[in-house]
Amino acid sequence: MPIIDLQALTEQTIDFKWLDGEVIHVPQPSARFVNKVDRAENTISKAQELVLEFLQTNKEKREFTKGEIENLNSAQLTAILMAVLGFAQEVDSHPN
Incomplete structure (x- = not known):
């Protein structure tokens, strides 16, 4: 039976190129x-709240403001949240 490396899974990131190129x-x-994302009400304000919460965990320790998130368009917000959900589905499909 193969060993599932939980440490390697912890180190994986979702990478975003921010509006300023960073x-x-x-x-x-x-x-x-x-x-929480999967069960959230489908409103722009809730999407903004979730995106802000998620992005604040970035490894660069960059602090995002509510204003920065409010300036994202709906396609950008959706792309970030879909990346969260897609990453979870990918891990479920390929546990190694």
Whole structure:
């Protein structure tokens, strides 16, 4: 039976090129956060709140403001949240 390396899974990131060109590395979301995104009401304000919470965990320790997130368009917000959900589905499909 193969060994599942939980440490390697912890170190994986979702990377985003921010509007200013900086690449942001955000650690894999917790199962609790993915569930929160999956069950969230479908409103722009809720999407902004979740995106802000997620991006604040970035490895660069960059602090995002509510204003920065409010300036994102709906496609950008959706792309970030879909990356969170897609990453969780990828890990579920390929546990190694």
